[in-house]
Amino acid sequence: MTKDFDHIVIGAGISGLGAAHFSARRGLATLVLEAAPRVGGCINTHEFQGLGGFWTEAGSHTCFNSYGNLLTIMDDLGLTSRILPKAKVGYRLWQDGERRSIVSALHFLEAAVSLPRLFTTPKQGQRVADYYGRVLGRRNYRDLLRHAFQAVICQAADDYPAEALFRRKPRRKDVIKAFTFADGLAAIPAAIAGQERLQVRTGQRITAIVPDQGGWRVVADGASEVTCDYLTLAVPPDAAARLLPTGFDGARHAIGAIAMAEIETLLLAFRGADLQLPALAGLIAVDGPFYSAVSRDFLPAGTHRGFAFHFRPGALCRDDQVTVACRALGIDPGQIAAQAQVHNRLPALRAGHTAVVGRIDSAMAGSRLAITGNWFLGVSIEDALTRSRRETDRLFGAEPSRLP
Template sequence: MTHYDLIVIGGGVSGLTFARRGAAQGWHTLLLEADGRFGGCLASHRYGGAAEGFWTELAAHTAYNSYGALLELLDETGLGRLQTRRKAPWRVWDGKCLQSVFARMHWPSLLPSLPKLLFTPKLGLSLRDYYGRVMGRRTYDGLLRHAFSAVLAQPADDFPADLLFRKKPRRKDLPRSYTLKGGLSGLAEMLAAMPGHEAKTGIAVERIERVAEGFRVHAGQDQWTCRRLALAVPAWEAARLLDGEFPDLSHHLKQIAAAEVESLAVVVPKEGLALPELAGVIGIDQDFYSVVSRDVVPDARFRGFTFHFQPGRFSREEKLARIASLLEVPIDRFVQTAERTSRLPSLKAGHLAWVSEVDLLLSGEQLALVGNYFYGVSLGDCAERSKAEFDRLCRSAS
């Protein structure tokens, strides 16, 4: 049985960045991922056949130069692979026509509310409560609640206001927003390929136990021991793994609810498509949260659109018909399609108090919990939590 200084369970951006930090520290590190690929919400679909060389994003679609905890792990070669995304507008679809975002603002209630931005704290408030106060209820109900749902790919009213759009330092030497050739999955591929750690896919961990050496990890007939353990899996999966050895932590993790989103991407020939170029579409009282366009990374042959649908509403055929109607093209014009169902944490106002309780339970342990259910759901939030937990383990080891 092999013993490691660190085992990381979960190969999304949280687990990849944690494993990379362990390897850089000189720790003998093992990264285990249940899926057949690394990346988690870094889910770029690369097409073959007639659409060879084209790709669309099925989950995360944008990265920013404020993601310092992620960017600092890339070497000069990796940073050189970042590609600037072209600027394009977001539009709003209310079932009748495409509109600009500004057209949906209710100026008579917005303007008198704006001064409240100066003295209304976000801490402990939901998006509905905070932005309803500082932007006016009419603007919130008519635009912002839908825009936030588009950003989060789930109903957003109760999401913590203090976790969305947190200010972070920016890397002025890098593009404000970027992707990579072949999509954001390239970030996962770069991190997984970096030397210094072992990485395995297709390994579903069944249970963990505390032992004299630290922890023992069980997956089928395989077992490994480690001094330090990081769980970079969804909250509900971490709750299952910790139920036996850390019941208090498991109890807290079970409080995190899940929200599903059904994503379907289509590739359409560029020629003959009347829809103007755009970054995406916000659905107003629609059956989809958003449409994310590939127009920000233009291609000479094709355009791509990923529709993020509310769950359980339509069959695949009905979704394709819905997409064809909005794009105003027949279904037989779709060159290729790709789909994915994602489960995201559904966080509630006051979430930072929950985080503090979990951190208190972790204090003094060689166990780390990381993921998109702590500081927020963005790639940068995930990497930031991984850095904070890694630093804690380093302090406790010294």
């Protein structure tokens, strides 16, 4: 019996939208099902109510010219010509109640002595603390790198797998190094989801996947059902483990080893004139209850300035988060023009993760079910899309026109 779609993708974060794009451009009838009312997942450009369209990034904030798979999608959708460069503003450390320069925490001599080990120390299988402690020195790791990495992955960094952080990728010379869009990074998921070649349904929390005549029946919590020949799971690991159908016990067991980090993100907007703070990319917290703060100063808006503070879960109530954030920015909470809260989640990968992925892949081999996400190669947008591209190639074969 014919199915409703050739390919269904569950989850409309960048992993799922990428997988859908890669199948739709092969001419396959593709549907994306998303639990939330919006697409994008961790790509979440937040527009503040009543501030004339002023936005700040609640999640992902930067894409680079080394994001090759992302750039092919952007080329397909005519997005590459719309990119804007990010203003060159620097990060500061937030330590002992002061904003300090990054170099104030650097031990130059130790770095100079350690750096040659960069060429002889393998990354694979190492914890971040061990690898970077070796190639930049223990004190540099303790006083600077640990906090910088925590700021990036919004969780404790010591046990994170070194190979999953900062993967080297070729840069595309015709594209600016770090970019965004006039309406923020949400322009990317919006363009992928908005194309005519694929369908997206939001507000569809999927509760079960049932094998169905060589394909799949996908059940949403409203009990609606839709069928397909091929299926891609593009949800966080805990959701993927719950949804995996019977027969994939090996994969479910392997996925069970992957935890999630919860992040309480506080978004604040101020009138530019009210803030004395010089323009900055953000704050890297060395101590305190937040990992990092990312500003909107990379694309000045004239009237307002915005910040996303990424807090450890459960450390502070909202009022105390506001107090801490305003202290770090040097402004009175009474000057806040708008605020919002967002819950972010990122996978808490651990050293040895490559072997976990190997076990998942062996369990999925030969099936018409793919699994993608930011919990395979690393958490960057490009890591997620690289996994999506590989899984789509596994399901449907490589695209002849795009072979290297």
